[in-house]
Structure formats: C-alpha cells, structure tokens
Amino acid sequence: MDFELTKEQSMFRDMAKEFGLREVLPSTRERDREERFPHEIMKKMAAQGLMGIKIPREYGGLGLDWLTFGLVMEQISYFDFSVGLSFLTQTTLQAMPILTHGDDRQKEKYVPAIVKGEKAGCHAAVEPNAGSDATAIETRAVRDGEQWIINGNKTWITNATLADFAIVLVQTDKEKGTKGITTFIIDRDTPGFSTVKIKNKLGIRSTDTGQLFFRDCRIPDSNRLGQVGMGMRVALGAIEHTRFGIAISAVGVLQACIDACVKYCQERSQFGKPIGNFQLIQERIAEMVVDCEAGRGLAYRLAYLKDKGVPHSRETAITKYFCTEAAVRAARTAVELHGAYGYTDDFPVERYYRDMISPLIFGGTSNIQKLTIGSFATGIKAFAS
Numbered sequence: 347m348d349f350e351l352t353k354e355q356s357m358f359r360d361m362a363k364e365f366g367l368r369e370v371l372p373s374t375r376e377r378d379r380e381e382r383f384p385h386e387i388m389k390k391m392a393a394q395g396l397m398g399i400k401i402p403r404e405y406g407g408l409g410l411d412w413l414t415f416g417l418v419m420e421q422i423s424y425f426d427f428s429v430g431l432s433f434l435t436q437t438t439l440q441a442m443p444i445l446t447h448g449d450d451r452q453k454e455k456y457v458p459a460i461v462k463g464e465k466a467g468c469h470a471a472v473e474p475n476a477g478s479d480a481t482a483i484e485t486r487a488v489r490d491g492e493q494w495i496i497n498g499n500k501t502w503i504t505n506a507t508l509a510d511f512a513i514v515l516v517q518t519d520k521e522k523g524t525k526g527i528t529t530f531i532i533d534r535d536t537p538g539f540s541t542v543k544i545k546n547k548l549g550i551r552s553t554d555t556g557q558l559f560f561r562d563c564r565i566p567d568s569n570r571l572g573q574v575g576m577g578m579r580v581a582l583g584a585i586e587h588t589r590f591g592i593a594i595s596a597v598g599v600l601q602a603c604i605d606a607c608v609k610y611c612q613e614r615s616q617f618g619k620p621i622g623n624f625q626l627i628q629e630r631i632a633e634m635v636v637d638c639e640a641g642r643g644l645a646y647r648l649a650y651l652k653d654k655g656v657p658h659s660r661e662t663a664i665t666k667y668f669c670t671e672a673a674v675r676a677a678r679t680a681v682e683l684h685g686a687y688g689y690t691d692d693f694p695v696e697r698y699y700r701d702m703i704s705p706l707i708f709g710g711t712s713n714i715q716k717l718t719i720g721s722f723a724t725g726i727k728a729f730a731s
C-alpha cells in the first residue's frame with residue numbers, strides 16, 4: 347500500500363477543504379439551528395463535479411477512485427457532518443445501487459441527473475418494526491400483470507422529504523425470507539406515495555430525515571431494481587459503501603475536535619496559564635490525536651481495498667466501528683475541554699457531540715458492526731444477514 351497521495355488526490359482534497367471553508371462553514375450554525383437542508387451547497391458541489399467523483403464518465407462523472415471520494419468526504423465533514431452525509435448518500439445509497447444493479451434505462455434516467463444535482467433520491471430499508479433486522483420488513487409488493495402494487499411504511503430515511511425518487515426494499519415473497527426481498531425505484535409523483543419530515547433530531551439537524559408511506563402505489567415492473575428476491579444484495583452493497591463514507595467523515599469531525607481544542611487550550615487561561623499547559627489536558631488531546639491517526643489509517647486502508655476490488659466486509663465493519671466510536675469520544679472530550687463555553691453553540695464542539703451520536707446508529711449500529719467483526723473472528727454468525 348502506497349501512503350503517498352497522487353497529485354490528483356491532493357488536488358481534490360485541497361479543493362474540498364477550500365470549498366468547505368468558503369461554502370459550508372459560514373452557514374453551518376444557522377442551518378443547524380433552523381434544521382435547514384443545504385440545497386445551495388449541494389448544487390455548488392454538483393457544479394464543481396464533486397457529485398460525480400465515483401460515477402463513470404459515460405454517465406457524466408469523473409470515474410475516480412474511492413480514496414479521492416473519501417478525501418473529499420473527510421474535508422467536507424470537517425466543516426459540517428450534515429453536509430458530508432447529504433453528499434455521501436447521493437453517491438453510495440442512490441447512484442451506486444443503480445449503477446450496479448440497474449438496467450440501461452434506469453442508469454440513463456437517474457445517474458446523470460444525480461451528478462448534475464438535478465435529482466436527489468433516498469434509500470429506504472428501515473421500518474417502524476424492522477431496524478437492525480432488515481429482513482423483518484413488512485412493506486410488501488404484490489404483482490398484478492406487468493405492474494406491482496406496493497403498501498407499507500418506511501421510517502428514519504435520509505432525504506425522505508426532498509427525494510425525487512426512492513429506492514425501496516419490499517417483501518415480494520415472505521416465505522422465502524431474505525430471498526423474498528426485492529428493490530424498486532418509486533418516483534415521487536407516483537399516486538399513493540407520500541412523505542413526512544422527522545423534526546427535532548438530536549444532531550445532523552440540517553440533514554433531511556423522514557417517513558415514507560405507500561398506499562396502493564402502482565409501479566411498472568420496469569421500476570424493479572435488480573432481480574426479484576435480490577433486494578438484500580442491492581442493499582448490502584450500498585450500505586458497505588455508505589459505512590466507508592460514514593467512517594471517513596467521522597475522521598473529519600475528529601480532526602475538527604482536535605483543532606478546536608488545540609486552539610482553545612492555547613487561548614483559555616486558568617491558574618495563571620493557558621490550560622494547554624496542564625498535563626491532564628495534554629493527555630486528553632494526545633488520546634484524540636492517536637484515535638484520529640488510527641481512524642484515518644483504517645479509513646484510507648479501506649479505500650485502498652475498495653479500489654483494489656478485494657472483499658472488505660470485515661474491514662468495513664472494523665473501520666466504521668472504530669472511527670465512529672473514536673469520533674464520539676473526541677467530541678465529548680472537546681466539549682469538556684471547552685468547559686461551560688463548550689455547552690453552547692458559540693463554539694462548534696457541542697454540534698460535533700450531537701452530530702457524532704448519529705453514526706453510532708445509522709449504517710448499522712455499533713453493536714451490529716461488533717457482531718460482524720465477531721462473526722469473522724469466530725466463524726459463528728451471531729445474527730442473520
């Protein structure tokens with residue numbers, strides 16, 4: 347593994363850093379307070395070509411590698427994890443499953459529009475009674491000639507209320523268990539499809555999260571994404587890419603925690619000297635630095651494995667688990683080191699803390715990552731997948 351970035355990778359990293367500073371940072375606090383989605387920022391990211399980093403050139407993208415994508419994610423999330431996450435899902439949860447499992451018509455219809463920022467989607471697996479156990483989903487599709495009739499509810503779906511289309515996991519044959527789940531693309535204007543926003547989230551408040559409702563939604567069979575019964579395969583591929591993006595974004599926030607603390611500890615004086623002089627403070631910063639370097643190493647290695655095209659489910663679980671847990675540790679430390687001032691949004695560290703709880707849950711909870719890691723270590727499956 348080569349630890350040196352190519353000129354192109356460095357260029358994208360620096361471009362994303364500059365973009366974050368100029369376009370993301372100025373509105374971060376207000377968007378968080380107002381729970382406002384970063385529409386304008388998404389459009390500008392598309393205009394700079396960032397939405398197309400991992401998309402093949404024939405669909406309007408740049409056809410670049412996962413490490414370049416990850417470097418951009420890391421930099422954008424350094425400024426605002428909400429923006430990073432909204433950007434991430436466009437590629438990993440929307441474009442990627444269509445590119446991997448879609449037919450030519452589906453690829454032409456959705457992917458170039460995602461790259462240009464003209465269309466956004468959402469990917470809906472989770473339901474009120476089916477979270478970690480996605481196989482328990484109750485939304486069902488019944489075949490009627492060349493059409494399917496879909497009924498059910500999805501919840502906790504990123505981009506739910508702004509999505510132009512939804513990629514939805516449904517039961518097509520309950521008897522067949524995981525082999526009875528199929529994926530469909532359902533356009534926003536389909537009669538019977540509606541959404542409701544989930545408000546007052548703890549963190550990532552400028553992301554859009556909501557519920558989807560399907561009441562006798564009739565869609566043609568040509569909206570099926572992949573083969574009947576292969577829905578879990580579509581979902582698992584998308585979720586692996588997303589776990590990588592979540593992990594490397596968490597590294598960005600971890601770095602932001604360090605930078606905020608180093609600055610504050612040099613400026614804030616108690617007992618007659620800057621608090622950075624105290625060894626207990628330096629210990630906390632040292633712990634954050636070690637976590638950050640370890641997380642970054644894991645995330646870049648994962649990008650390398652993805653780019654090589656070798657199996658990496660084990661490494662994905664390890665990286666997502668480590669980076670997200672390390673980021674929440676760092677965010678808690680950052681609030682503590684800022685004392686009372688860390689407890690208001692005058693400083694960004696309280697947002698880091700609120701935001702960093704969410705990746706312990708989505709993309710598979712920390713427990714689910716540990717079960718995956720444990721299953722690889724022992725050879726014993728602790729849960730159905």
Ligand SMILES: Cc1cc2nc3c(=O)[nH]c(=O)nc-3n(C[C@H](O)[C@H](O)[C@H](O)COP(=O)(O)OP(=O)(O)OC[C@H]3O[C@@H](n4cnc5c(N)ncnc54)[C@H](O)[C@@H]3O)c2cc1C
Nearest residue numbers: 469470471472477478502503504707708709710711713729
């Ligand atoms: C902000 C946000 C955005 C999201 N975006 C999306 C999205 O775009 N698309 C989508 O489909 N979903 C999305 N989700 C849903 C997310 O994937 C689920 O919340 C997550 O998978 C956990 O499911 P659950 O909340 O039902 O918790 P549950 O599965 O009910 O888990 C509750 C607790 O039990 C633990 N647990 C469950 N099973 C086991 C087990 N076998 N062993 C040990 N512990 C276990 C969990 O780790 C957790 O601590 C999002 C969630 C959030 C918060």
